[in-house]
Amino acid sequence: MGSTQSVAHVAPHVSPIDAHIGGFVCEARRSVLMPEVELASRLKVSVTTLLAWECGAERIPADCLLAITDHLPCSLDDLFNGLTDGANQDLGGVVF
Secondary structure (H helix, E strand, O other): OOOOOOOOOOOOOOOHHHHHHHHHHHHHHHHOOOOHHHHHHHHOOOHHHHHHHHOOOOOOOHHHHHHHHHHOOOOHHHHHOOOOHHHHHHHOOOOO
16 A cells, blocks of 8 residues: 655745735734725725735735825834844845
8 A cells, every 4th residue: 555645835935024014914904894805996906916915925016005004004114113133134134
């Protein structure tokens, strides 16, 4: 009898910065009880794109970051607040 091997799913590279900002957007959206579809519509993106941003799988474009602050109770400073030096290594050590 042959052995059964399981194949582990390998997640794509997720930048710590993208995960931090996306997670903050998700928390801010949930704090005002806004469904994904509503925020996606306001930002003129698909729900799939919004969810990719919220989990850090895709980087949120700068113009969308600004639009997010128009629709959620947060500022640009809030989005970047709390990033650690380890996260900033992806940007060559730039500190926000």
